[in-house]
Amino acid sequence: MRRALILALAVTCLAMVSCGTDETIMETPGCSDDLVLVAQSVPDAEFVPCFEELPGGWEVSQLSVGHNGMTTKLDSDRAGSNAATFTYGHECDVSGVGRLPSQQEGVQIHEEIERLVGGLESHRFYVFEGGCVTVHFDFDDFGDITYAESLLESMLLARRQDLNASLQQEDDAFEV
Numbered sequence: 001m002r003r004a005l006i007l008a009l010a011v012t013c014l015a016m017v018s019c020g021t022d023e024t025i026m027e028t029p030g031c032s033d034d035l036v037l038v039a040q041s042v043p044d045a046e047f048v049p050c051f052e053e054l055p056g057g058w059e060v061s062q063l064s065v066g067h068n069g070m071t072t073k074l075d076s077d078r079a080g081s082n083a084a085t086f087t088y089g090h091e092c093d094v095s096g097v098g099r100l101p102s103q104q105e106g107v108q109i110h111e112e113i114e115r116l117v118g119g120l121e122s123h124r125f126y127v128f129e130g131g132c133v134t135v136h137f138d139f140d141d142f143g144d145i146t147y148a149e150s151l152l153e154s155m156l157l158a159r160r161q162d163l164n165a166s167l168q169q170e171d172d173a174f175e176v
Contacts, residue, residue, distance in 0.1 A: 031156055035163060037065045042090055045131025046106060047157040049088050055150045058084070069131075074151070079120070080140035084151055092125045092132035107157060120148060126157060133157070 031050035039048045049070075054060075057077040064071050069089035076083040097110040108127040115121040120139035125132055133155075137148050 031158060035158065038070050038088065039160065039163060041065050041067065041069050042088055042131045044090070044129075045088075046129040046160055047126075047131065048160055048163060049086065049126075049133045050156050050158055052154050052156060054154055057147075058151055076139070076142075076147075078139075078144075078147060079137075079142045083137065083139050084148070085134075085136045085138075086155065087134045087136075088131065089134070090131055092127055092134055094125050094127060097123070097125065104157060106159075116145070120145060122148070124152065128157070 031052060035048050035050055038050070039045075042048075054074070058074050060072060061075045061082060062071070062073040069087065071088075072086040073082050074084040074086075075081045092110075094108075094110040097112045100109040100111050102109045106128050108125075110125040110127065111122065112124075113120075113122040119141050120137050122137045124135040124137075126135075135152065135155075139148070
């Protein structure tokens with residue numbers, strides 16, 4: 001029943017000209033069947049971002065999913081309001097941004113640190129076929145990079161083909 005409700009909402013949203021105003025939800029998209037709307041917001045992307053359990057001290061302040069992707073804003077009890085913003089979209093401009101090693105095949109990671117003193121401001125980009133995730137950190141007077149890393153570790157990039165295989169086992173002929 002829940003899958004049918006999610007499917008109906010996804011089809012309704014995608015059939016609308018612009019999904020009206022973006023759907024705002026107050027929970028992070030978990031790594032389960034909750035990913036249908038997120039996956040369909042960037043339909044050509046090889047990966048779909050999701051979160052395991054958020055680390056202590058972090059909570060969602062806003063999550064919007066629309067026809068052009070997803071934006072998730074998180075507040076931190078240590079780093080302040082809107083300390084992290086995750087954006088899932090069709091493309092990222094990583095020209096001139098340093099590249100980091102990636103442990104996940106098909107994903108390039110780029111990072112630009114703008115400020116480490118008096119807080120933390122940085123951008124990290126996860127670039128893959130058909131899409132990308134941008135993470136912007138803006139910590140108020142709290143420059144602990146390990147705190148940012150713990151949040152990044154809670155984000156997973158689920159391979160779309162694995163999501164489709166899982167959904168097809170449960171519901172014949174359904175893809176995201």
